[in-house]
Amino acid sequence: MAVASLVLGIIALVFCWMPGGLSTVSLICGIIGIILGALGSRTEKKGAATAGLVMSIIAVALGLLTFAMCGGCVACAACTSACAAF
Amino acid sequence: MFPFINIFSKQISTYGLCMLIALFLVTYLVSLKAKKKDVPGAMIILIAAMVFLFAMLGAGFLYLIVTYPIDYIISEIISGSFNFNIGLVFYGGLIGGIGGAFVGAKIARVKLMELEDAIVPYIPLGHAIGRVGCFLAGCCYGMEYSGPCAVYYPNSIFGLSPDVGYFPVQLLESALDLCIMGYLLLYSTKKNKTKGELLFEYLWLYALMRIFTECFRGDAIRGVFSGFSTSQWVSIGMILASILFKIFVIIKEARSKKEQI
Numbered sequence: 001m002a003v004a005s006l007v008l009g010i011i012a013l014v015f016c017w018m019p020g021g022l023s024t025v026s027l028i029c030g031i032i033g034i035i036l037g038a039l040g041s042r043t044e045k046k047g048a049a050t051a052g053l054v055m056s057i058i059a060v061a062l063g064l065l066t067f068a069m070c071g072g073c074v075a076c077a078a079c080t081s082a083c084a085a086f
Numbered sequence: 087m088f089p090f091i092n093i094f095s096k097q098i099s100t101y102g103l104c105m106l107i108a109l110f111l112v113t114y115l116v117s118l119k120a121k122k123k124d125v126p127g128a129m130i131i132l133i134a135a136m137v138f139l140f141a142m143l144g145a146g147f148l149y150l151i152v153t154y155p156i157d158y159i160i161s162e163i164i165s166g167s168f169n170f171n172i173g174l175v176f177y178g179g180l181i182g183g184i185g186g187a188f189v190g191a192k193i194a195r196v197k198l199m200e201l202e203d204a205i206v207p208y209i210p211l212g213h214a215i216g217r218v219g220c221f222l223a224g225c226c227y228g229m230e231y232s233g234p235c236a237v238y239y240p241n242s243i244f245g246l247s248p249d250v251g252y253f254p255v256q257l258l259e260s261a262l263d264l265c266i267m268g269y270l271l272l273y274s275t276k277k278n279k280t281k282g283e284l285l286f287e288y289l290w291l292y293a294l295m296r297i298f299t300e301c302f303r304g305d306a307i308r309g310v311f312s313g314f315s316t317s318q319w320v321s322i323g324m325i326l327a328s329i330l331f332k333i334f335v336i337i338k339e340a341r342s343k344k345e346q347i
Contacts, residue, residue, distance in 0.1 A: 031135045031136075031138070031139050034131060034132060034135040035132050035135060035136070035193060037128070038128040038129060038131055038132035038135075038194065039132070039193070039194075041126070041128040053128065053131065057131070060135070060138075061106050061110075064102055064105060064106055064109075065098050065099060065102045065103065065106065066102075
């Protein structure tokens with residue numbers, strides 16, 4: 001679980017800068033990474049679990065900022081078409 | 087108002103930033119209280135992540151069903167084109183978030199209702215910060231208004247006229263949410279509460295506040311049915327549910343008093 005959290009955290013960090021659908025990938029990977037990292041903190045591999053948890057939290061935070069640029073509370077045709085251009 | 091700000095030459099959504107601040111601050115405050123009940127911070131983070139996920143899904147789903155006809159939604163999903171504008175409705179987020187909290191608690195193997203005093207008072211805090219985000223983004227705007235404190239949106243991304251003033255309903259809701267938080271923090275110190283009592287206290291208070299503030303909203307896109315907005319109908323449902331719960335608590339207390347005699 002700890003190693004899986006680490007891997008998902010890295011993947012989420014890679015995708016969190018990308019707009020539109022790819023930032024959604026970082027949000028999903030990041031949330032799963034947080035779950036596995038939290039559960040992994042109860043096991044022996046606490047270091048890897050903590051690293052995975054921290055990276056996943058950062059990725060979700062950055063992914064949320066990127067996602068909110070294109071979606072979030074914005075019911076805006078201009079914004080969604082700008083995202084579609086990526 | 088200020089839908090975007092520049093940080094290190096990168097354009098950042100102010101709404102997203104406010105959501106982030108709300109999520110982090112509420113998770114931190116809840117984890118401080120949960121420590122007193124020997125619940126590790128990592129488990130609170132896990133529950134917060136599930137709440138966030140389910141809240142986003144719930145809020146987006148409710149926005150879809152009040153904005154588009156159901157047959158259009160089904161046909162778009164079947165065809166795979168997903169030609170929707172994205173939006174969020176708070177009540178969908180609240181209901182989704184409550185579901186997410188139960189799922190997260192199940193995964194973390196934590197008794198959620200024992201954390202009721204730790205979690206419920208901070209829900210309106212998160213909402214208050216989110217409403218500031220709405221104010222900055224210019225969404226969830228108020229009705230046209232030219233009195234004191236009228237707000238103008240010179241660079242609105244929602245097509246609002248820059249020459250028309252709007253009621254700052256987002257800031258009103260934020261201030262009332264903070265009042266609800268203060269009341270709930272006091273109520274949480276009450277002894278011998280029934281499980282769920284604090285949650286239903288929040289639900290009926292928020293529902294009452296929402297019925298009031300909806301009268302000052304100007305974004306009818308969220309749906310209006312028989313003179314009431316979607317959120318007002320949900321609020322009426324919440325108040326009815328809270329009344330039923332209160333009756334249940336009264337009957338339960340009366341029965342336990344009878345058994346003691």
